[in-house]
Amino acid sequence: MRAGRRLALAAVFEAEFGQRTPNAILERQLAETEADPGARDLARRIVAEAVAHRDTIDARIERLAPQFPVVQLARMDRALLRCALSEVLDSGTPPRVAIAEWVELARIYSGDPMRRLMNGVLGAHARESTDQASTPNSEEGVRGHDLRASQEDRRRAARRR
DSSP: OHHHHHHHHHHHHHHTTSSSOHHHHHHHHHHHSOOOHHHHHHHHHHHHHHHHTHHHHHHHHHHHOTTSOGGGSOHHHHHHHHHHHHHHHSSSSOHHHHHHHHHHHHHHHTOHHHHHHHHHHHHHHHHHHHHHSOOOOTTTOOOOTTOOOOHHHHHHHHHHO
16 A cells, blocks of 8 residues: 555645646556556545645644644655645544554655654644543443553563563
8 A cells, every 4th residue: 555655645745846736646647557446546535635634734733743834844744744644634544554654654755854753743643533532441342453552551561571
């Protein structure tokens, strides 16, 4: 599925230059490449979400990383964050998987500082989402695949070893 993420990133990034819409760019790319259907669908979902909710995504970036105003970010960094949040906000991909993939793409395309920013923004978003979800009781079971042991629990486990 990384191919779908790369296609979406390329379309959103190229659109930053204002010549065409991200959807038109993506469709051109899909016509030129032989991406598998899953990658095509993921790319289309990410681009559609990034376009439809750009203002909301930008506001979320500003709130989660106020020291990095969206308008001052490099075009590639903006495209990376917009695509990543688009996938994490509205896709069937488990948040942990999407976060790991986007952190790696940030490292590849922009470098280690962007990798850290991406990890911070997506991690803060995931924590907020987990905090807003109701805590399941024993009858409901644990539905959150992204639940982590608390720092204290990890310390206790490390001491036992």
